[in-house]
Amino acid sequence: MTELEKGPQGRRRGRGARERIISASQQLFREQGINRTGMDQLCAAAQVSKRTAYQHFTGKDELVAEYLRRFDPSVLPGVFDRTDLTPRERLLAAFDIPPTTPLCPYIGAAVELHDPQHPASQYARDYKKAVAARLADTAREAGATDPEQLGEQLALLIDGAAARTRVLNADAFPTAAAIAAVLIDNAIPATAGDDRRREEVSS
Amino acid sequence: MTELEKGPQGRRRGRGARERIISASQQLFREQGINRTGMDQLCAAAQVSKRTAYQHFTGKDELVAEYLRRFDPSVLPGVFDRTDLTPRERLLAAFDIPPTTPLCPYIGAAVELHDPQHPASQYARDYKKAVAARLADTAREAGATDPEQLGEQLALLIDGAAARTRVLNADAFPTAAAIAAVLIDNAIPATAGDDRRREEVSS
Numbered sequence: 503m504t505e506l507e508k509g510p511q512g513r514r515r516g517r518g519a520r521e522r523i524i525s526a527s528q529q530l531f532r533e534q535g536i537n538r539t540g541m542d543q544l545c546a547a548a549q550v551s552k553r554t555a556y557q558h559f560t561g562k563d564e565l566v567a568e569y570l571r572r573f574d575p576s577v578l579p580g581v582f583d584r585t586d587l588t589p590r591e592r593l594l595a596a597f598d599i600p601p602t603t604p605l606c607p608y609i610g611a612a613v614e615l616h617d618p619q620h621p622a623s624q625y626a627r628d629y630k631k632a633v634a635a636r637l638a639d640t641a642r643e644a645g646a647t648d649p650e651q652l653g654e655q656l657a658l659l660i661d662g663a664a665a666r667t668r669v670l671n672a673d674a675f676p677t678a679a680a681i682a683a684v685l686i687d688n689a690i691p692a693t694a695g696d697d698r699r700r701e702e703v704s705s
Numbered sequence: 706m707t708e709l710e711k712g713p714q715g716r717r718r719g720r721g722a723r724e725r726i727i728s729a730s731q732q733l734f735r736e737q738g739i740n741r742t743g744m745d746q747l748c749a750a751a752q753v754s755k756r757t758a759y760q761h762f763t764g765k766d767e768l769v770a771e772y773l774r775r776f777d778p779s780v781l782p783g784v785f786d787r788t789d790l791t792p793r794e795r796l797l798a799a800f801d802i803p804p805t806t807p808l809c810p811y812i813g814a815a816v817e818l819h820d821p822q823h824p825a826s827q828y829a830r831d832y833k834k835a836v837a838a839r840l841a842d843t844a845r846e847a848g849a850t851d852p853e854q855l856g857e858q859l860a861l862l863i864d865g866a867a868a869r870t871r872v873l874n875a876d877a878f879p880t881a882a883a884i885a886a887v888l889i890d891n892a893i894p895a896t897a898g899d900d901r902r903r904e905e906v907s908s
Contacts, residue, residue, distance in 0.1 A: 533819070534819055535740060535816075535817060535819050537738060537740035537741050537817070538819075605816065608872060609816070609868050609871075610816055612871045612872040613738075613808065613812070613813055613816040613817065613868075613871060614738060614740070614816065614817060616736070616737055616738050618874040623874070626872055627872060627873055627874060630869070630872050630873060631873070651883075654880055655880060655883070655884050657869070658862070658865045658866065658869050658877055658880050658881060658884070659861070659862075659865055659884075660865075661865045661868045661869045661872065662861045662862055662863075662864045662865020662866070662868065662869075662881075663861065663865070664868065665812050665815075665816075665864045665865065665867065665868035666833070666860070666861050666864045666865075668812075668815045668816060669812055669815040669829055669830060669833050669864065670833060670834070671826070674861055677857055677858060677861050678861060678865075680854075680858070681858050681861070681862075681884065681888065684887065684888065684891060685884065685887065688887060
């Protein structure tokens with residue numbers, strides 16, 4: 503909570519009710535899950551009435567979808583837009599996830615919601631396809647023989663690392679990165695690789 | 706529900722209250738999730754009083770842990786105990802999951818529970834480690850150079866396929882199986898492979 507949000511007598515200034523509800527959902531959905539967080543608790547955390555909440559969102563389903571849309575709209579921009587890395591290095595950088603990162607919210611939503619037609623499940627699906635497409639674009643740039651296949655494989659590895667990190671309560675991204683390196687080396691012909699790779703081949 | 710369970714006037718015969726509660730949990734936890742299934746609903750489905758339910762389980766936490774313990778106690782016996790397959794074929798058979806299979810209940814529990822110290826989360830972790838250990842044993846039998854590493858990698862692929870199948874609402878196990886084949890071929894020296902592999906190399 504920023505200072506701007508705190509007002510005298512418990513009233514809030516600054517951001518409007520809609521943003522406060524979304525902010526509360528971002529905290530509570532990640533900390534305790536979507537299904538364990540009720541509208542009552544969200545309204546209390548956001549300091550809005552339920553009447554106000556339902557003026558902004560038709561219901562919790564719509565709020566859950568909006569919560570997901572607020573994450574990372576440009577698909578891992580910190581990885582794919584880095585100009586200091588070769589395409590091959592960008593593919594590997596997608597696995598450089600800090601161990602403290604919470605579970606991917608799209609996997610969380612898909613697991614919790616149990617309904618592929620829920621608007622949040624549909625958004626999670628679109629997002630996951632967009633990640634695979636960005637990986638495929640980068641694989642194409644790196645010279646992969648079948649960039650669509652490599653993109654889908656790397657996307658599966660990211661999801662596997664996310665799920666396994668949660669189940670084991672231990673960082674599984676290094677294991678996924680090691681597999682990714684094998685797949686990338688297999689998929690990218692030596693002549694299309696980056697400089698380091700060419701040097702290895704020629705030496 | 707079997708005929709044995711149905712009695713006149715809504716009373717049940719056959720299996721006892723404990724088994725009926727577990728049976729109801731197996732259906733409801735998978736169909737609608739752990740957090741959306743309350744003890745009231747479980748008791749109604751099992752046709753037991755809440756008093757009876759709490760005589761058998763100290764609470765929902767204990768029931769969730771017991772629900773997970775009832776799955777597949779011998780770790781994919783349909784795969785690892787097959788004597789008609791070579792060790793390499795058994796490793797690949799672990800990815801031969803029918804597309805209608807519901808999400809892995811251990812991933813579901815770990816995602817829903819949000820608490821690594823919950824007895825069910827601990828059991829999910831132990832189960833996932835046991836799967837990786839069985840894969841490593843089979844990798845050792847197949848002659849892998851680093852069986853522990855290959856076992857951990859294949860376990861991550863299974864979890865990735867499970868999570869991604871749920872998020873995409875489309876079967877991701879074929880993608881995982883293709884990656885597994887690459888890793889297995891890389892990890893198992895040609896001389897240690899099965900007959901087909903030796904033929905390929907010698908032809």
